[in-house]
Amino acid sequence: MKKVLSLLLMVMLATAVYAGGQQGDKDMADGGDVTVTMFQLKVEIKDALDAYAAKYSEMTPGVTVKVETLGGGADFGGAMKAKAQAGEMPDIFVIEGKGGYDVWKDYIANLDDQPWLKDTDLAFMVDGSAYGFPVAIEGYGLAYNADILAKAGIDPATLTTRSAYEKAFMTLEAKKDELGIDAPVAMAASVAGGMWWVAGQHNLAAYWGGGLDFNDTSVIEEALAGKMDEPRFREYAKYVQLLFKYADQNILLNGSYDDQVGSFAQGKTAFLHQGNWVDPNMKQLGVTFKMGYAPHAFTEKPQTGLYLFAPSWYCVNSQSPRAEEAKAFLTAMATTADGQSYIVNEAGMIPAFKSVEIKPTGQLSQALMAANAKGGNYGVFFGMLPDGAGQNVFGPIYDLFAQNQDDLEQFIADMKDAFAQLPNM
Known part of the structure; x- marks a missing residue:
């Protein structure tokens, strides 16, 4: 089966290469103007990226950059394969780690000669060579509304163990009417709602890296070999169960990204399970309350x-005849004032390039920058998983657990079986 799939992908790639060449010939026939296509998955930066691409196009004679965005839990990898099969492979596209690289490596240009490379430690590297331009530095914990916690008498600095969270959630639940909240936590896990990645990717990352050295990949490497650290996973599973129990159930089981983020922004929940990429959303929604991050502390040994x-x-x-124009677009994003302003001011992201002096204004991004300066943080390793594991394997298991929250043993058994499948994916 793997040989058949590999052969199919080779045919798809060859078809796309031919079509890309045909499009390049058409660009030249139309008078030398070049259209660079970009396919990306961060819906929260769509408007900012569209605006930057339009500005770049205006300032770069003969080059137009067109961006297509597909995200919010949609099947980006499947859409990429469909584009390849249709001969519409983009000039710039996104991978999220080794799984994506392994699928598209025959399509990925070497970037060792790019001027921005010396300005970052986060380029995607394989065997010492660069193949990916880092979109940003991102991160997360459990975001909190400081005003609500203060009213409830909860100090976020104390939230370093699972039992501390349980006590805080119980307090918030008991004071819901007084605080004007619907639930302590805004978290979504619905596959149908496109929110599989919140639990099946970002929350699961706590099991892979929580409490370990930043570069310690031993837990996920064990899983990639088909094995589970059962005592560690049981502690982690209890934390997932706690989050699910105290989450707004409508959002957990059926909610969209907008439902989840909107609930927190409106002060209807005290905690939000999302990363600093929601800063632009908070700005758009007019949030004025103080925010910060507490750790995903799933053990009784403190995690900070x-x-x-x-x-x-x-x-x-x-394979694109527009590869040099595509590289120039990325270089401008990293090295020019307009590009850097887009990354920080418009998209609200933390830049991955050391020479960028602009600081983000979003509170959650600022919290991450402070944590980065302090140290003692944890790595995020879901990019090491086989392509599609988060969406097709783990996401549905979390969704099922959200619907049957009392069955902790079934969740652990299902995840153990899923780990056993990983070596064969």
């Missing part, structure tokens, strides 16, 4: 760190 990572990388299509 947040989760920091490069969430994804832009790759250049090595």
Whole structure:
């Protein structure tokens, strides 16, 4: 079966290469103007990225950059494969780690000669060579509304163990009417709602890296070999169960990204299970209350760190006749005043490039920068998983657990079986 799939992908890639060349010929026939296509998955930066691409196009004679966005839990990998099969492979596309690289490596240009490379430690590297431009530094913990916690008498600095969270959630639940909240936590886990990644990717990252050295990948490497650290996973599963129990059940079981983020922004929940990428949403929704991050502390041994990572990388299509124009667009994003302003001021992201002096204004991004400066944070390793594992394997298991929250043993058994499948994916 793997050989058949590999052969199919080779045919798809060859078809796309031919079509890309045909499009390149058409660009030249139309008078030399070049249209660079970009396919990306961060819906929260769509408007900012569209605006930057339009501005770049205006300032770069003969080049137009067009961005297509598909995210919010949609099947980006499946859409990429469909584009390849249709001969519509983009000039710039996104991978989220080794799983994506392994699928598209024959399509990914080497970027060792790019000027921005020396300005970052977060390029996607394989065997010492660069193949991916880091989109940003991202991260998360459990975001909190400081005003609500203060009214409830909860100090976020004390939230470093699972039992501390349980006590805080019980307090918030008991004071819901007084605080004007619907539930302590805004978290979504619905596959149908496109929110599989909240639990099946970002929350599961706590099991992979929580409480360990930033670069310690031993737990996920064990899983990639088909094995589970059962005592550690049981502690983690109890934390998931706690979050599910005290989450707004409508959002947990049926909610969308907008439902989840909107609930927190409106002061209807005290905690939000999302990363600093929601800063632009908070600005759009007029949030004025103070926010911060507490750790995803799932053990009784205190955990104080947040989760920091490069969430994804832009790759250049090595088969495209527009590869040099695509590289120039990325270089401008990293090295020019307009590009850097887009990353920080418009998209609200933490730049992955050391020379950028602009600081983000979003409270959650500022919290991550402070945590990064302090140290003691945890790595995020879901990019090491096989392509599709989060969406197709883990996401549905979390969704099922959200619907049957009392059955902790079934959740653990289902995840153990899923780990056993990983070596064969």
